[in-house]
Amino acid sequence: MTKEEIENGTADMEIDQRELMNGERSELNAVPDGFNANYLKVYYGKLFPHADIFKWMSYGNDGKHPGCDESYFGRREFSFTLDNDIYLRFQSFNSVSQLENSIKEKCPFKIDIGPVYSVDPAKRHAYAQSGNNVFTPVEKELVFDIDMTDYDDVRYCCSGADVCLKCWTLMTIAIKVIDPALRDDFGFNHILWVYSGRRGVHCWVCDPKARRLTNEQRSSIAEYFRVYKGNENSQKKVSLTSSALHPFLLRSYKVLEEFFEGNLLSNQSLFSTEERYEKILEMIPDESITSELRGKWQDNKKSSISKENINVDRWKHVKKILKSGKQKGQGLGKCVEEIVFSFSYPRLDMEVSKHMNHLLKAPFCIHPKTGRVCVPIDPNHCEEFDPTAVPTLSKLLEEINMGGLGTDDDAEWDRTSLGKSIRFFRSSFLQPLLKSCKEEIENSYNAKLQHSKTSLTW
Amino acid sequence: MEIIRSQRKPVHIDVVPTLPLYRSAPPLEVRLEDFELYAMDRLRVLKGIADGLSRGKKSEEMKNLADHLWKANMRHLDASEVVNKDIISHFVLRLVYCRTEDLRKWFLSMETNLFRYRLLFEKAEVQRALMAEFDLPYRAASNAELESVKEGLKQVAQSFGQPLAADAIFYKVPFEEVPELVAGRRVFIHKGYAYIAMNQVVSLVSTQFRSHLSKALILTNRKWTSTIREQEKDRLTPIVEALCSSYLGPDYSQPREFAEISIKDIDQIAKSSFPLCMRHLFEKLREDHHLKHGGRMQLGLFLKGVGLKLEDALAFWKAEFSQRVGSERFDKEYAYSIRHNYGREGKRTDYTPYSCQKIITSAPGVGDHHGCPYRHFRTNLQYKEFLGALATNIDGVLPRSASWSNQLFICLRSKKNIHMRMYLTKFILLYQLLMHICSKV
Numbered sequence: 093m094t095k096e097e098i099e100n101g102t103a104d105m106e107i108d109q110r111e112l113m114n115g116e117r118s119e120l121n122a123v124p125d126g127f128n129a130n131y132l133k134v135y136y137g138k139l140f141p142h143a144d145i146f147k148w149m150s151y152g153n154d155g156k157h158p159g160c161d162e163s164y165f166g167r168r169e170f171s172f173t174l175d176n177d178i179y180l181r182f183q184s185f186n187s188v189s190q191l192e193n194s195i196k197e198k199c200p201f202k203i204d205i206g207p208v209y210s211v212d213p214a215k216r217h218a219y220a221q222s223g224n225n226v227f228t229p230v231e232k233e234l235v236f237d238i239d240m241t242d243y244d245d246v247r248y249c250c251s252g253a254d255v256c257l258k259c260w261t262l263m264t265i266a267i268k269v270i271d272p273a274l275r276d277d278f279g280f281n282h283i284l285w286v287y288s289g290r291r292g293v294h295c296w297v298c299d300p301k302a303r304r305l306t307n308e309q310r311s312s313i314a315e316y317f318r319v320y321k322g323n324e325n326s327q328k329k330v331s332l333t334s335s336a337l338h339p340f341l342l343r344s345y346k347v348l349e350e351f352f353e354g355n356l357l358s359n360q361s362l363f364s365t366e367e368r369y370e371k372i373l374e375m376i377p378d379e380s381i382t383s384e385l386r387g388k389w390q391d392n393k394k395s396s397i398s399k400e401n402i403n404v405d406r407w408k409h410v411k412k413i414l415k416s417g418k419q420k421g422q423g424l425g426k427c428v429e430e431i432v433f434s435f436s437y438p439r440l441d442m443e444v445s446k447h448m449n450h451l452l453k454a455p456f457c458i459h460p461k462t463g464r465v466c467v468p469i470d471p472n473h474c475e476e477f478d479p480t481a482v483p484t485l486s487k488l489l490e491e492i493n494m495g496g497l498g499t500d501d502d503a504e505w506d507r508t509s510l511g512k513s514i515r516f517f518r519s520s521f522l523q524p525l526l527k528s529c530k531e532e533i534e535n536s537y538n539a540k541l542q543h544s545k546t547s548l549t550w
Numbered sequence: 551m552e553i554i555r556s557q558r559k560p561v562h563i564d565v566v567p568t569l570p571l572y573r574s575a576p577p578l579e580v581r582l583e584d585f586e587l588y589a590m591d592r593l594r595v596l597k598g599i600a601d602g603l604s605r606g607k608k609s610e611e612m613k614n615l616a617d618h619l620w621k622a623n624m625r626h627l628d629a630s631e632v633v634n635k636d637i638i639s640h641f642v643l644r645l646v647y648c649r650t651e652d653l654r655k656w657f658l659s660m661e662t663n664l665f666r667y668r669l670l671f672e673k674a675e676v677q678r679a680l681m682a683e684f685d686l687p688y689r690a691a692s693n694a695e696l697e698s699v700k701e702g703l704k705q706v707a708q709s710f711g712q713p714l715a716a717d718a719i720f721y722k723v724p725f726e727e728v729p730e731l732v733a734g735r736r737v738f739i740h741k742g743y744a745y746i747a748m749n750q751v752v753s754l755v756s757t758q759f760r761s762h763l764s765k766a767l768i769l770t771n772r773k774w775t776s777t778i779r780e781q782e783k784d785r786l787t788p789i790v791e792a793l794c795s796s797y798l799g800p801d802y803s804q805p806r807e808f809a810e811i812s813i814k815d816i817d818q819i820a821k822s823s824f825p826l827c828m829r830h831l832f833e834k835l836r837e838d839h840h841l842k843h844g845g846r847m848q849l850g851l852f853l854k855g856v857g858l859k860l861e862d863a864l865a866f867w868k869a870e871f872s873q874r875v876g877s878e879r880f881d882k883e884y885a886y887s888i889r890h891n892y893g894r895e896g897k898r899t900d901y902t903p904y905s906c907q908k909i910i911t912s913a914p915g916v917g918d919h920h921g922c923p924y925r926h927f928r929t930n931l932q933y934k935e936f937l938g939a940l941a942t943n944i945d946g947v948l949p950r951s952a953s954w955s956n957q958l959f960i961c962l963r964s965k966k967n968i969h970m971r972m973y974l975t976k977f978i979l980l981y982q983l984l985m986h987i988c989s990k991v
Contacts, residue, residue: 278725279742301742305726312729316739336708338735339701 152529159537169206207232266438289459592639616667855903
């Protein structure tokens with residue numbers, strides 16, 4: 093259906109509404125699945141939370157306090173990917189209406205958020221001439237990108253672009269490992285986790301300290317989180333060499349073990365076939381142990397162990413033998429932990445986090461391949477998140493249709509499945525963030541006043 | 551600094567109770583004789599440190615060695631002159647060692663090591679004073695703070711295999727100030743603060759020291775080449791250049807000094823004159839018609855260093871490898887890196903052969919034959935195999951200016967005395983090689 097048909101059809105639909113029970117999908121309301129400019133136009137017109145994004149990106153610099161930096165929002169880079177892969181970089185706006193109008197007009201298939209520069213990106217050419225690096229990023233959120241394809245060697249339920257509830261556990265684990273570390277170790281508070289729309293998650297750390305980190309500092313945080321180092325050529329990709337684990341790894345291991353044993357073992361059937369268990373045996377650097385295990389399992393065809401328990405049982409064998417300390421081989425000390433880490437520890441995209449000028453997709457965009465909205469994820473309830481149940485563009489449009497005429501325009505999103513996400517975004521992230529920003533602006537303003545008072549000399 | 555020939559006026563500078571940071575040349579007057587003598591004394595200390603490191607001494611031993619060397623060489627009859635000697639000798643050596651990339655690298659490395667070992671001996675107050683000098687904003691964590699993070703501190707200490715001392719001092723620092731420690735997970739971090747142990751502070755201060763010195767050396771080099779060398783050509787320049795050549799490290803920048811070796815001679819020369827490490831690689835290559843990467847590099851660059859031309863090298867390696875992998879595969883997979891070693895590919899660096907230090911500290915793995923036999927060979931059988939081929943009755947004195955002399959001595963003295971005969975022989979083998987080559991010139 094075209095947009096006109098959707099809009100013109102509302103009058104008829106209103107009548108039919110009364111005949112429907114509980115918002116059932118009727119032929120008239122149905123919007124075929126898809127992703128196209130027409131759908132997007134409605135989305136950007138009625139649902140996309142322009143004002144919330146603006147407030148977020150302003151970080152309290154809304155002009156209401158004398159200490160506000162009125163140029164702040166205007167120095168932020170946005171980039172739009174249009175239809176036909178046309179890519180517009182260095183877009184900047186001076187107000188929420190400029191932002192909103194540009195999005196509605198250009199209807200980008202993807203919106204990326206870049207850094208805040210020293211000067212308005214639109215004026216960058218004027219400053220490039222001086223050669224003093226005057227046009228340079230000055231602030232950017234600390235971001236992380238975790239993508240399911242990086243785990244293809246340890247998930248058997250899907251591969252490539254597919255994602256299901258079974259492998260989604262890996263994302264749940266990632267959030268449960270990284271989020272507490274960001275808060276407890278690094279002391280960050282304003283953290284937003286977002287579904288990437290298809291097969292991963294993004295994390296935005298928005299504390300002032302985080303936004304001002306240099307590339308080197310970002311790199312060090314990414315390295316702090318890195319455990320997996322290798323490619324298809326390295327035999328052992330996780331190497332925990334030290335005699336004891338760093339507290340961060342110890343804490344993470346508790347989470348990993350719980351999910352590995354309680355979920356991944358069975359859902360991924362890690363030991364059920366020879367090909368699969370060989371992969372794990374490869375990580376054990378002791379021939380005598382691996383041949384003992386192999387022998388035991390090859391005999392198993394005769395045994396009475398049911399298919400369901402085969403994975404759990406075989407893992408028990410592995411643990412028992414490795415922890416028994418019978419064979420004091422080299423490199424066995426942390427072998428169990430290494431296996432667990434290999435299959436479950438988060439795999440970050442290092443490059444995304446290391447550079448201040450990296451552009452990352454904005455929350456609440458729609459993913460072109462799946463039509464799903466990039467909704468926030470609550471880290472405290474991330475085990476309940478279901479990527480297959482995330483609202484799609486077409487579903488949202490259907491829901492708008494069912495709303496009918498005469499309703500309050502401003503809160504149309506609230507009557508759709510998007511409402512929950514936007515409300516969550518505001519209450520758990522945006523409001524606390526803005527409150528803290530205002531405080532910071534006030535304090536720094538007062539400090540400056542104090543300083544100038546005391547330093548007056550005649 | 552003012553260099554004067556005749557009697558000196560005693561200059562007193564405040565004796566600062568910290569290590570000098572050598573930020574700028576102080577306004578001292580130095581006698582010309584002292585200019586050279588102080589420098590040589592300090593050079594003995596630095597050389598001693600280099601020697602100790604190449605023997606693989608651990609850091610506790612090195613700390614004591616550095617202390618011993620310092621006390622033995624850097625004293626002065628006049629107590630107030632001790633600091634002056636320290637400072638003057640450092641700046642003189644800067645002149646000597648600023649002039650090429652290799653020299654700067656060596657000097658930077660040894661001076662930083664010296665600084666680090668001396669710092670480890672200093673009291674906590676001195677260390678803190680130095681932190682302040684470098685603008686490092688560290689604050690000692692209070693007992694209450696330490697109590698609350700004790701568990702985490704213990705775990706981090708255990709991850710290094712070290713127990714946590716009961717009275718250990720920790721510095722509380724915003725985590726972003728210590729990116730290397732964070733990246734390596736070598737500190738405990740809590741609520742945005744990193745808790746740094748004393749020895750890590752030393753490490754961080756040393757890193758600052760190193761980076762300052764590195765920049766200073768470049769500047770010194772510029773000044774040297776643009777003004778000082780010419781200005782001082784009758785006075786300091788000859789001293790500086792002499793200081794350098796007595797202790798110069800390998801100088802392969804003039805390969806033309808050596809005559810060439812041709813392939814037909816190579817077996818003969820290998821038997822009679824190659825050092826053991828190269829001899830072993832050579833024999834293995836003849837035997838297996840193959841060498842792994844480490845071996846190819848070590849032997850290949852050595853052959854280049856003794857004068858094997860690129861065309862001959864390609865022919866030599868191809869003759870061996872093609873017996874194992876075929877000549878097509880050789881051309882496809884191995885020829886490129888041989889040309890690369892000779893500076894004909896890629897960024898066109900004319901790579902220098904490995905020094906003994908590099909060979910000794912390499913880590914050959916399964917299937918490798920490179921490394922230093924005296925360090926890496928595990929069974930006596932292997933030693934015995936080599937003994938068979940050794941000549942034992944040659945005496946001779948290695949000319950002082952021969953380029954490999956320093957590395958030889960380090961290698962020779964790197965193991966226990968029971969192997970002295972072998973070392974002497976290696977010494978002699980290398981000497982023979984030199985003589986052999988030089989005689990062809």
